[in-house]
Amino acid sequence: MASKANAAKKSTETFASVWDALADTPEQAANLRARSELMRQNAWVGLAAPARTPRDIVDRLNDAVNKAMAEPAMQSRLKFLGMTSAAGTPGAFAETFRAEQQTWANVMKRANLTTQ
Numbered sequence: 313m314a315s316k317a318n319a320a321k322k323s324t325e326t327f328a329s330v331w332d333a334l335a336d337t338p339e340q341a342a343n344l345r346a347r348s349e350l351m352r353q354n355a356w357v358g359l360a361a362p363a364r365t366p367r368d369i370v371d372r373l374n375d376a377v378n379k380a381m382a383e384p385a386m387q388s389r390l391k392f393l394g395m396t397s398a399a400g401t402p403g404a405f406a407e408t409f410r411a412e413q414q415t416w417a418n419v420m421k422r423a424n425l426t427t428q
Contacts, residue, residue, distance in 0.1 A: 346422030356398075356412075358405050370402050 359377055361370055378399040380386060390397055420426070 343423055346419050356408070358409065374402055 359373065361373065381397040381399045387397070
């Protein structure tokens with residue numbers, strides 16, 4: 313996992329140095345760096361349950377989804393679509409969701425974007 317983190321960091325640093333070289337002003341460079349975040353993002357899909365769903369139900373749903381995602385037919389279809397699965401735990405999904413929220417909040421802030 314550390315190598316993926318290092319690759320992502322290097323990718324971000326590479327984008328930053330390219331944008332710094334192309335920009336006419338520091339402000340423009342910051343804007344371009346923020347926008348470069350958009351070019352390195354992946355799409356992801358998750359399953360959520362209503363708040364206060366009993367833990368045993370969440371665990372059963374998670375187990376069923378993980379098993380379905382591991383089926384050879386599903387893996388074959390995902391590969392055909394250029395996708396991969398990242399089965400995991402409800403806690404890992406919650407962390408991914410929080411991290412994505414923070415990432416996009418940072419992108420919006422650096423690009424001077426606001427919600428409407």
